Amino acid sequence: xxxxxxxxxxxxxxxxxxxxxxxxxxxxxxxxxxxxxxxxxxxxxxxxxxxxxxxxxxxxxxxxxxxxxxxxxxxxxxxxxxxxxxxxxxxxxxxxxxxxxxxxxxxxxxxxxxxxx
Amino acid sequence: xxxxxxxxxxxxxxxxxxxxxxxxxxxxxxxxxxxxxxxxxxxxxxxxxxxxxxxxxxxxxxxxxxxxxxxxxxxxxxxxxxxxxxxxxxxxxxxxxxxxxxxxxxxxxxxxxxx
Numbered sequence: 001x002x003x004x005x006x007x008x009x010x011x012x013x014x015x016x017x018x019x020x021x022x023x024x025x026x027x028x029x030x031x032x033x034x035x036x037x038x039x040x041x042x043x044x045x046x047x048x049x050x051x052x053x054x055x056x057x058x059x060x061x062x063x064x065x066x067x068x069x070x071x072x073x074x075x076x077x078x079x080x081x082x083x084x085x086x087x088x089x090x091x092x093x094x095x096x097x098x099x100x101x102x103x104x105x106x107x108x109x110x111x112x113x114x115x116x117x
Numbered sequence: 118x119x120x121x122x123x124x125x126x127x128x129x130x131x132x133x134x135x136x137x138x139x140x141x142x143x144x145x146x147x148x149x150x151x152x153x154x155x156x157x158x159x160x161x162x163x164x165x166x167x168x169x170x171x172x173x174x175x176x177x178x179x180x181x182x183x184x185x186x187x188x189x190x191x192x193x194x195x196x197x198x199x200x201x202x203x204x205x206x207x208x209x210x211x212x213x214x215x216x217x218x219x220x221x222x223x224x225x226x227x228x229x230x231x232x
Contacts, residue, residue, distance in 0.1 A: 031216075104173055
């Protein structure tokens with residue numbers, strides 16, 4: 001079975017602070033994919049990044065960066081110099097055969113990030 | 118290009134009724150997935166269709182069903198509604214690759230309230 005844990009239910013920061021959202025996963029697969037999605041108040045989940053299990057290189061995209069560490073089964077997401085528009089619920093997700101199918105995502109419970117002006 | 122379109126966006130039903138939700142995927146996407154989102158259970162997988170065939174089903178009772186048409190549009194149906202079915206139902210489309218690498222593009226959801 002697969003599991004994704006986002007231990008931080010809610011985080012509140014002041015604009016321009018850096019913030020890291022934690023994601024820990026469990027899987028028996030050797031090949032799997034990890035994702036981060038953002039859900040703003042409008043409700044639509046927006047894709048941010050996909051990482052496969054064989055690529056542990058960290059990635060940076062503007063103010064966003066991701067740290068993937070297989071040794072600790074973690075895929076953490078950092079927002080640098082946060083902005084009010086970053087306020088949303090962020091979900092970490094996992095796909096792989098041990099989850100029952102390659103065709104579905106197992107989501108964490110999400111972290112509500114509030115960035116205050 | 119147009120995104121994933123879900124209709125209706127909001128609906129209110131009473132217990133015992135049934136509901137049908139519709140999803141139009143991104144052009145060229147042959148896979149459509151459905152997820153239920155509730156405050157208590159979070160995002161849970163309902164089912165996935167590819168070329169009119171259900172490839173995977175989540176752990177939901179038989180009251181939840183779906184189908185996909187030849188143009189890749191999909192519908193899901195919930196019969197004999199219960200209060201606990203109140204949720205945001207999200208549809209997502211993708212290319213449907215076998216590898217698990219699929220990036221899902223989500224619609225804005227259909228918010229169902231059961232009274």
